[in-house]
Amino acid sequence: MQVFTKRYRPFGRFLKELFGVPVYKIPLDAGFTCPNRDGTTGRGGCMFCSNPSFGPFADRAVPLEEQIAAAVTRLRRRRSGDIRFLAYIQSYTGTYGPLEKLQKIYDAALSHPDVVGLAIGTRPDCVPDPVLDLIQGYATRRHVWLEYGLQSIHDRTLKRLNRGHTAGQFREAVARTRQRGPDIFIAAHVILGLPGETAADAVETARALAEIGVDGVKIHHLQVIRGTALEHEWRRGRVAVLSPAEYVRWVCDFLEHLHPEMTIHRLVGEVLAGDLLAAPRWDLPKSRLLDWIDRELERRGTFQGARLSRG
Numbered sequence: 001m002q003v004f005t006k007r008y009r010p011f012g013r014f015l016k017e018l019f020g021v022p023v024y025k026i027p028l029d030a031g032f033t034c035p036n037r038d039g040t041t042g043r044g045g046c047m048f049c050s051n052p053s054f055g056p057f058a059d060r061a062v063p064l065e066e067q068i069a070a071a072v073t074r075l076r077r078r079r080s081g082d083i084r085f086l087a088y089i090q091s092y093t094g095t096y097g098p099l100e101k102l103q104k105i106y107d108a109a110l111s112h113p114d115v116v117g118l119a120i121g122t123r124p125d126c127v128p129d130p131v132l133d134l135i136q137g138y139a140t141r142r143h144v145w146l147e148y149g150l151q152s153i154h155d156r157t158l159k160r161l162n163r164g165h166t167a168g169q170f171r172e173a174v175a176r177t178r179q180r181g182p183d184i185f186i187a188a189h190v191i192l193g194l195p196g197e198t199a200a201d202a203v204e205t206a207r208a209l210a211e212i213g214v215d216g217v218k219i220h221h222l223q224v225i226r227g228t229a230l231e232h233e234w235r236r237g238r239v240a241v242l243s244p245a246e247y248v249r250w251v252c253d254f255l256e257h258l259h260p261e262m263t264i265h266r267l268v269g270e271v272l273a274g275d276l277l278a279a280p281r282w283d284l285p286k287s288r289l290l291d292w293i294d295r296e297l298e299r300r301g302t303f304q305g306a307r308l309s310r311g
Contacts, residue, residue: 006294007255007294007297007298007302007303007304008255008264008267008297008303008304009260009261009262009263009264009304010263010264011216011263011264011265011266014263015086018143019084019116019143021081021082021083021084022079022081022083022084023083023084023085023086023116023117024075024079024083024084024085024086025085025086025088025119026067026068026071026072026075026085026086026087026088026115027071027088027090027091028064028067028068028087028088028089028090028091028109029060029067029090029091030060030064030089030091030094030105030109031060032089032091032092032093032094032096032097033092033093033096034092034093034096034123035093035096035123035125035126035164036123036162036163036164037092041125041164041165042162042164044162044229045162046151046161046162046163046164047160047161047162047228047229047230047233048161048191048222048223048224048225048228048229048230049228050225050226050227050228050276060091063108064087064105064108064109065108065111065112068085068087068109068111068112068115069112071085072085072112072114083114084114084115084116085112085114085115085116086115086116086117086118086119086143086145087109087110087112087115087117087118087119088118088119088121089105089106089109089118089119089120089121090121091121092121093121093122093123093126094120094121094122095120095122095123095126095127095131095135095146096122096123096126099130099131099134102131102134103134106118106120106134106135106138110138110142116142116143117142117143117144117145118138118142118143118144118145119144119145119147119187120135120144120145120146120147121147121149121189122146122147122148122149123148123149123164123165124148124149124150124165124169124170124172124173124174125164125165125169125173127146127173127176127177129176132176132177132180132184133180135184136180136181136183136184139180139183139184140183143185144183144184144185145184145185145186145187145215145216146177146184146185146186146187147186147187147188147189147218147265148170148173148174148186148187148188148189148214149163149189150167150170150188150189150190150205150209151163151189151190151191151194152167152190152191152194152197152201152202152205153167153170153204153205153208153209154167154197154201154204154205155167155168156196157194157195157196157197157201160194160195160196161194161195162229167208170188170212171212174186174212174213174214178213185215185216186214186215186216187214187215187216187217187218187263187265188209188214188216188217188218189217189218189220190202190205190206190209190217190218190219190220190254191219191220191221191222191269192219192220192221192222192242192247192250192251192254193221193222193240193241193242193246193247193250194222195222195230195233195238195239199249199250199253202250202253202254203253203254203257205254206253206254206255206256206257206258207257207308209258209259209262210257210258210259210262210305210308213259214262215262215263216262216263216264216265217258217262217263217264217265218265218266219251219254219264219265219266219267219268220266220268220269221241221242221247221268221269221280222239222241222242223241223269223277223279223280224239224241224277224278224279224280225276225277225278226275226276226277226278227276231278234278234279235278241279241280242280243280243282244282244284244289244292247268247289248289248292248293248296249296251267251293252293252296252297252300252302255297255303255304255305256302256303256304256305256306256307256308257305257307257308258304258305258308259305259308260303260304260305260308262304264304267289267290267293268286268289268290270286
């Protein structure tokens with residue numbers, strides 16, 4: 001089998017270069033909710049959202065320290081050699097709460113001796129300055145990522161998704177985070193194939209991220225999860241999903257317009273919990289899709305950032 005050198009910058013490689021050993025993220029459920037669910041911003045949440053599909057091993061009824069210990073044991077059974085971990089506050093909005101609660105959660109997440117850092121998933125409308133100050137305090141001592149759910153740079157799409165925030169709020173949140181210096185690493189979450197969007201729309205999101213200057217991007221394909229508002233729209237024929245071949249082309253177009261120094265945290269979404277996925281049912285292993293992405297970049301003779309300067 002032909003072996004390709006990666007033409008993008010994988011997050012795992014970045015972490016291994018930084019820490020000298022492989023580092024794996026541990027998804028955690030710290031009991032957060034979301035302002036787009038509790039009525040502060042809206043109710044019902046984003047039309048695609050189903051948190052149980054993201055972190056099937058995390059259980060908010062279990063203390064964080066126990067969630068981490070169980071995950072460490074599970075990963076050590078599967079991985080040989082010396083490894084370390086990032087505690088990932090994944091479920092819902094990991095900066096949504098009083099400072100005392102946040103500090104207690106972050107302290108617990110970092111308490112395991114083999115946890116080298118913290119990743120916090122949040123929304124761009126949930127990072128008031130006191131919260132950013134708190135996170136900066138951790139970032140001066142530990143490796144910290146703040147992961148903002150963006151999904152698209154297009155406000156019309158954010159409105160259709162019922163996101164409850166705008167692209168302008170994302171830009172403003174990133175700018176305020178950057179004001180605290182380089183210690184906090186910033187990632188953006190993006191979904192390709194969103195309702196009403198074209199490949200050109202996705203490229204515009206990539207260009208915007210390059211201009212805004214985030215440190216990393218997590219890319220998913222649009223997935224229709226059972227029980228969501230998105231499933232209702234999909235079953236009524238109002239939402240289309242991408243084929244594997246289409247997604248590979250979209251991802252490669254997207255990568256070509258990102259800054260080459262950005263770390264790529266993910267290229268393909270996964271649904272790991274039960275039979276939650278309604279569409280697309282590709283029935284392909286993630287490894288095969290990643291291989292196709294490698295081969296398409298090779299076929300094009302291109303790489304991450306190749307078209308960034310071409311406008």
